[in-house]
């Protein structure tokens with residue numbers, strides 16, 4: 001389902017030399033015996049996910065689709081990046097179907113928040129506030145404003161029907177508010193961290209509201225689980241990718257640029273950056289995750305990749321079959337001199353751009369490239385791909401003895417901010 005190809009990465013080490021370590025780390029993930037073992041609920045989630053809640057999500061999403069024009073997802077980090085990545089990748093950036101999905105609760109920008117509040121005026125709104133801890137400041141700040149807006153617009157009773165909370169099953173301020181106000185609530189399991197939560201209610205409710213088939217998404221997750229259960233590096237592309245990253249870092253590459261050739265996968269890169277950055281970047285270790293969308297960014301970052309300091313490698317996601325295609329038309333006058341492409345599919349043009357770039361970056365620029373090929377941008381492929389990256393980051397972090405499931409460093413800015421804000 002995913003084809004992984006490391007033959008353009010100038011790897012000098014032998015994969016077999018890593019097999020023993022991989023077996024050990026695989027056992028740690030599967031037996032919950034490694035670092036951060038309280039947070040490996042995602043490993044078995046493809047089989048153990050709460051079917052009753054899943055059915056409730058589908059029902060609720062159908063109601064929301066009928067009863068709103070704008071659906072506001074209020075969350076930050078793992079509480080919105082996955083949903084955004086999925087919705088944009090699968091539906092594209094300009095979907096014709098309603099409701100419009102708006103992301104808020106992910107910034108302190110007064111301008112952004114004020115503009116969203118103005119934009120939703122006069123439109124039927126539903127809010128999904130999402131926070132695992134239930135205390136995240138960006139989200140709580142936006143939610144207070146949204147809650148007051150909803151109550152003023154719809155009255156308290158109707159507002160309570162139009163606000164849905166996704167949070168911890170027992171603790172946190174958001175849970176308390178939801179219980180008191182009688183909001184419909186969905187659960188983030190205790191043993192699944194935010195950045196692994198897109199396949200729980202956190203991602204599934206917004207994704208279903210966007211009209212995407214979440215059954216199909218889960219079959220993708222399950223297919224990946226089945227395909228990636230064998231730790232053998234000759235059969236497990238996620239682990240092979242995890243090991244290739246370690247080899248590349250050993251060879252001095254401290255930056256990984258995730259590249260796609262689809263603009264609608266730009267947010268997928270944002271999701272991946274949180275997953276990889278927060279999981280691996282600690283104790284002075286890790287590879288800096290960066291992302292780009294080509295050919296767009298070849299006209300900006302391309303220069304650095306080609307000729308700049310040799311710090312990076314690229315991981316390129318190629319999509320075999322586009323969601324849509326067009327045939328390039330001919331033009332009698334050919335003033336733009338583009339007739340050489342007449343009759344060609346645009347996706348073929350995109351693929352040729354990818355091929356030419358691979359050659360330029362690898363052969364001329366000596367930039368290692370890892371290639372990941374996915375069949376399409378369907379819900380199934382999305383589900384497969386996220387689980388592929390979950391397994392890969394678990395493995396690659398354990399290989400350098402890092403706990404992939406905490407993020408202690410994120411607290412430092414919060415402490416300083418609270419002091420400056422005068423929080424008691």
Ligand SMILES: O=P(O)(O)OC[C@H]1O[C@H](O)[C@H](O)[C@@H](O)[C@@H]1O
Pocket residue numbers: 076077078079130131132133134135136139194195278407410
């Ligand atoms: O879901 P929440 O508890 O609101 O957390 C939202 C995000 O904020 C935190 O600061 C963490 O670094 C992220 O891992 C998390 O996804």
